[in-house]
Amino acid sequence: MSLRHRPWEQAADFTIGLRPVPAAAWLEGGEADPAARKDALFETSRDLVWAETEGSRPGQREVLGLVEAALGPSPPAPGLPPLYAAARRVPDDLCLMERRGGAWRLTALSLSAGSFFTAAEVVGRSLKELHRPVTGFSERFLTRVNRIFEGLRPELVLERRNWTLTNSAELHVPDPAPIRARIGAIDPSGAARALQLRVERQTLRRLPETGGAVFGIRVWLAPLAELAQDREALAAFARAWRAAPPAFRAYKRLDLYDPLVAAVFAQAGLVDAG
Ligand code: HEM
Numbered sequence: 606m607s608l609r610h611r612p613w614e615q616a617a618d619f620t621i622g623l624r625p626v627p628a629a630a631w632l633e634g635g636e637a638d639p640a641a642r643k644d645a646l647f648e649t650s651r652d653l654v655w656a657e658t659e660g661s662r663p664g665q666r667e668v669l670g671l672v673e674a675a676l677g678p679s680p681p682a683p684g685l686p687p688l689y690a691a692a693r694r695v696p697d698d699l700c701l702m703e704r705r706g707g708a709w710r711l712t713a714l715s716l717s718a719g720s721f722f723t724a725a726e727v728v729g730r731s732l733k734e735l736h737r738p739v740t741g742f743s744e745r746f747l748t749r750v751n752r753i754f755e756g757l758r759p760e761l762v763l764e765r766r767n768w769t770l771t772n773s774a775e776l777h778v779p780d781p782a783p784i785r786a787r788i789g790a791i792d793p794s795g796a797a798r799a800l801q802l803r804v805e806r807q808t809l810r811r812l813p814e815t816g817g818a819v820f821g822i823r824v825w826l827a828p829l830a831e832l833a834q835d836r837e838a839l840a841a842f843a844r845a846w847r848a849a850p851p852a853f854r855a856y857k858r859l860d861l862y863d864p865l866v867a868a869v870f871a872q873a874g875l876v877d878a879g
Contacts, residue, residue: 608827609633610804611838612766613845618853619739621746623753623763623809631762631808632675633823636696643693643717646777653779656728657686657713664701664817665691665713671812671819688713697808697821702732702754704816709754711735712817718776718824720769720803740852759813768804769857770866776824781858788861793868797830800865802842829866833873843875 616622636642646654657665665688672691673679682690692699692715701713708731716724727735732750736742753763772791773784791799808821833839846859846866854860870876 608802608804608825608831609635610766610806610825611832611841612768612804614841615766617845617848618850619741619745619856620765621749621753622765624765626762626764626808628760628762628810630764631810632672632695632697632821633806634696639696639717640693642776643689643715646717647689647693650777650779652725653719653723654717654777655686655689655715656724657688658710658729661701661703661712662687664688664703664812664815667812667815667817668699668701668819671810686713689715691715692717695821697823700820700822702818702820708732709751709818716822718822719779720805720824721778721781723779738856740856753809754818757809757811757818759811761810763809765807765809766804767807768802770829770859770862771801771803772799772862774801774826774828776826785858785861788865791865793865794872796865797833797869797872798828800829800862800869801826802829802832829869833869836873839870839873840875843870846870 643654665686669679669687669691672694676694679690679694688699688701698716698718699714700711700716702709703712705712710729710731711727712729714724714728732754733743733747736747757763771778771784772788778784804825806823806825809818811818832842849859
């Protein structure tokens with residue numbers, strides 16, 4: 606299947622979930638021409654997909670150096686900020702995190718597949734500010750996540766995955782409102798094709814020269830119908846859907862999809878599973 610990861614099989618709640626992966630696995634690839642997709646947005650919707658702060662260019666250049674070390678030298682890209690020159694070579698969105706004024710802050714980002722947020726909104730924010738909408742993040746995770754940023758060794762590449770469900774097959778979804786407005790028009794008999802599993806594979810690694818870190822976000826999308834081809838895979842998803850705690854469900858607005866997802870489970874005969 607085209608959905609490479611099934612994070613709901615590991616956890617049905619918010620988790621830190623970071624695990625080391627080989628350095629060679631930092632970039633997953635899997636998209637023929639990310640530059641074509643990203644350049645169009647960079648031209649037409651710049652503030653949604655790109656932002657940088659003063660003083661971030663050395664860190665940006667270091668990210669470009671890491672991408673070139675992995676993929677080979679870049680073609681000349683005159684006038685492009687180095688982080689964007691790096692991001693247009695990979696499917697992943699790339700976020701530069703640097704220590705500023707005692708906190709880890711997002712100092713530049715290329716965000717062509719942002720899930721309900723925009724580059725202009727989040728640039729400059731600290732880890733705490735970035736995660737304000739995530740219920741319980743400060744209490745449960747912030748101290749540990751800050752510690753992970755402090756202790757990140759240069760040779761280490763960390764990975765985490767998350768998931769949500771949506772009714773848009775687009776990678777670039779800065780605003781949930783127009784998408785959610787279309788939910789009512791979905792016929793339950795076609796829900797498995799209309800609903801999309803949206804999985805993010807996120808990576809984190811140190812920038813040894815400037816001391817920052819690069820956070821990558823690779824989005825994978827597939828219709829629920831694809832998962833439904835494999836009964837055990839759909840049953841595992843049904844277990845996670847039913848086990849997700851209220852704060853997680855509320856944050857992701859899973860309630861909006863309950864009747865449609867129930868119809869998909871029922872069509873697969875999974876009414877009593879869980
Ligand atoms: C590496 C450690 C990190 C952890 C453990 C973490 C954890 C989380 C969690 C649990 C969520 C809720 C969605 C989900 O993943 O299930 C979330 C959302 C988010 N995270 Fe992170 N995160 C990390 C790093 C970052 C970084 C470096 C950025 C910088 C771009 C970032 C930006 C965001 C944003 C913008 C959201 C969405 C908030 C919203 O709904 O408006 N995270 N994060």
